Amino acid sequence: MSDDLVHDPKGGMPRLIEIMRRLRDPQTGCPWDIEQDFASIAPYTIEEAYEVADAIERQAWDELKGELGDLLLQSVYHTQMADEAGLFTFDDVANAISDKMVARHPHVFGDESRDKSAEQQVQDWERIKAAERAGQKQRGVLDGVAKGLPALMRAVKLQKRAARVGFDWPSTDEVIDKLVEEADELRHATDPDHIREEFGDLLFVVANLARHLDIDPEEALRGANAKFVRRFEAIEAALARQGRRPEDSDLAEMDALWDAAKARDKASRNT
Structure with missing residues (x-):
C-alpha cells in the first residue's frame, strides 16, 4: 500500500507524508534522516524560506514551485518527528493554522x-x-517575538511591540540624532567587546530608523547588496576587456570604474 502511494505521481500531500514517514523509519529508512532532530533541521527550514523569497524576488516562477516544495518538506519533516514523539500530527498542524486564520x-x-x-x-x-x-x-509586551528570527527583522518587531505602549521616538529626527550619537560612541570604543556592543547598538537604531521611514530594512539591504554586486561586476567586466582582473588593478582605478558604473545606474533610472 505504502509503495503504491510513494510512487504515485498524483499522490499529493498523503504521498509526501508517507515518503517522510518511510525516510524516518528506524529499520528501513535513510540513516541521515533518522539521525536528525528539530534543532538540526531548523537551519534548513530557515534556508528554504529564504530560497522561496529569492525566487520571488527574481521572479523565477519556474523555480518557485520547487522552492515551495522544499519549504513544505520542512513542515512535513518537523511534523513527522513530532508525530514520532507523540506531540502532534500533520492534521493537528493544518487544523491549528486553519483555526487561527478563521479566528483572525x-x-x-x-x-x-x-x-x-x-x-x-x-x-x-x-x-x-x-x-x-x-x-x-x-x-510581557515583548513576549512571543521569536528569538530565531534574523536579528534585523527581530529588532523591528521588538521596536514595534514597544511602540504600541508608547515607548518610541516621536519622529525620525530623534532617531537620526540617536544614530549620530551611536556612531560617535562606536568611533570612541576601544576594546573588542565594547566595539561589538556599540556596533550592535548602531544597527539597532538603523532598524528603528527603517521602521520610522516605513522601510523594510531586510528588503533595503537586499537591494543594496544587489547594487553592490551589479557595480562590482561592472568593474570586473571593464578590467576583463583589458585582459585584467581586479587583483591586477588598484583601489584608485577600481574606484573610478565604480563611479562610472554608478553614473550609468543613475542615467538608466532617469531614462
Missing part, C-alpha cells in the same frame, strides 16, 4: 463587516493577536 478574519468567516480600511483591519489583527498572547499567558 471575523470579517470574512464571522459576522463582522468587511467595510473597513486596510489600516483598521491591521489594527483588528493586532488586537486579536494580543488577545491570543494573553490567552497563552505571555505577560
Whole structure:
C-alpha cells in the first residue's frame, strides 16, 4: 500500500507524508534522516524560506514551485518527528493554522463587516493577536517575538511591540540624532567587546530608523547588496576587456570604474 502511494505521481500531500514517514523509519529508512532532530533541521527550514523569497524576488516562477516544495518538506519533516514523539500530527498542524486564520478574519468567516480600511483591519489583527498572547499567558509586551528570527527583522518587531505602549521616538529626527550619537560612541570604543556592543547598538537604531521611514530594512539591504554586486561586476567586466582582473588593478582605478558604473545606474533610472 505504502509503495503504491510513494510512487504515485498524483499522490499529493498523503504521498509526501508517507515518503517522510518511510525516510524516518528506524529499520528501513535513510540513516541521515533518522539521525536528525528539530534543532538540526531548523537551519534548513530557515534556508528554504529564504530560497522561496529569492525566487520571488527574481521572479523565477519556474523555480518557485520547487522552492515551495522544499519549504513544505520542512513542515512535513518537523511534523513527522513530532508525530514520532507523540506531540502532534500533520492534521493537528493544518487544523491549528486553519483555526487561527478563521479566528483572525471575523470579517470574512464571522459576522463582522468587511467595510473597513486596510489600516483598521491591521489594527483588528493586532488586537486579536494580543488577545491570543494573553490567552497563552505571555505577560510581557515583548513576549512571543521569536528569538530565531534574523536579528534585523527581530529588532523591528521588538521596536514595534514597544511602540504600541508608547515607548518610541516621536519622529525620525530623534532617531537620526540617536544614530549620530551611536556612531560617535562606536568611533570612541576601544576594546573588542565594547566595539561589538556599540556596533550592535548602531544597527539597532538603523532598524528603528527603517521602521520610522516605513522601510523594510531586510528588503533595503537586499537591494543594496544587489547594487553592490551589479557595480562590482561592472568593474570586473571593464578590467576583463583589458585582459585584467581586479587583483591586477588598484583601489584608485577600481574606484573610478565604480563611479562610472554608478553614473550609468543613475542615467538608466532617469531614462
